[in-house]
Amino acid sequence: MSSDDLDRQLSFLREVDQLKGVIRQSPLLDRSRKENSAEHSWHVALYAMLLHKYAAAPVDASRVIQMLLIHDIVEVDAGDHPLHLSGPDSQQADLESQAAERLFGLLPAEQQGEMLALWGEFEAGESDDAKFAKVLDRFQPLVANVVTGGGTWAENGVTLEQVKVRYGTTIQRGAPELWRLCEQWIEEYFSREGRVERDD
């Protein structure tokens, strides 16, 4: 690789340091603060490393990990797009496409093409690898909500039915065994919530 390539790669790697400052809605499990998108990306990549056998169809774990390492990089420009507080999807999609062009555009041509393709594959969510990456992008925050007694569900008054649509559709399609476990957690959480509300 040329020294110009290295300059470009380092420019990208410096620029995406900002992902550590993009705050998500999800809590850390100790509830001390909200998670940022860089930590989330590390955690879901680790989920992929350990849970890829639960994918509905065989996946290339290495590709899923790499997809998850870059899946949120567009948030450096476009910001986080919270699941329960979102504006129009089309507007966000435009912002994210522009962000991908600018950020991956910092890289040398060959890697720029590779990264754009990998990010585009994740966004499209059609390949088996992308379907499973999307499972984990829903499953990890779901675990956080369950562990912290509601997390973003409690904060946003999310219903059982909304959870089933917003998480279940993606998780069930790409990892049915994980979704069966989620269903138990969710039923338990909302039945407890229901009791609490009735006790008020």
Place this chain on the structure above:
Amino acid sequence: MSSDDLDRQLSFLREVDQLKGVIRQSPLLDRSRKENSAEHSWHVALYAMLLHKYAAAPVDASRVIQMLLIHDIVEVDAGDHPLHLSGPDSQQADLESQAAERLFGLLPAEQQGEMLALWGEFEAGESDDAKFAKVLDRFQPLVANVVTGGGTWAENGVTLEQVKVRYGTTIQRGAPELWRLCEQWIEEYFSREGRVERDD
């Protein structure tokens, strides 16, 4: 996989959430705060994805990425071991070995063995993959120090010679082209620092 396996995997993935609360000495590039070990792990994995061609010997990028995703997990129990403020290495090594046994021990037997082996390979730093993973574990904080006008070097009164030993030995061995660039940055930084000191 059995449902007991999944319970164990999730127990591990919940436990290592604490890595987001392990604070390193390195600054974020915007100097707003110190970096935590989960963010650092994400960032160095991304460095591996983009820079593996600079390794002195061919490496398996996927293995290097996975090694870097888990390399600091022992810090959940053992804490960060700052490069410029360290106590006895042997004591820290014992703490980290115990941490690896406990944390990876949460996993099902097969993954426990795989993760312990991968972490042990990183720690030993002998294989080509581990040598390059160790390069990036030094290179990424070096970039942060250069970008932030000194970072941990300025805070700890680190000298040019100490930087050459503490970073150079590892980086030069595993990625000589990256070290040539580091040398330029370092010479420039310390010659500027020298001028500043002489001006005092």
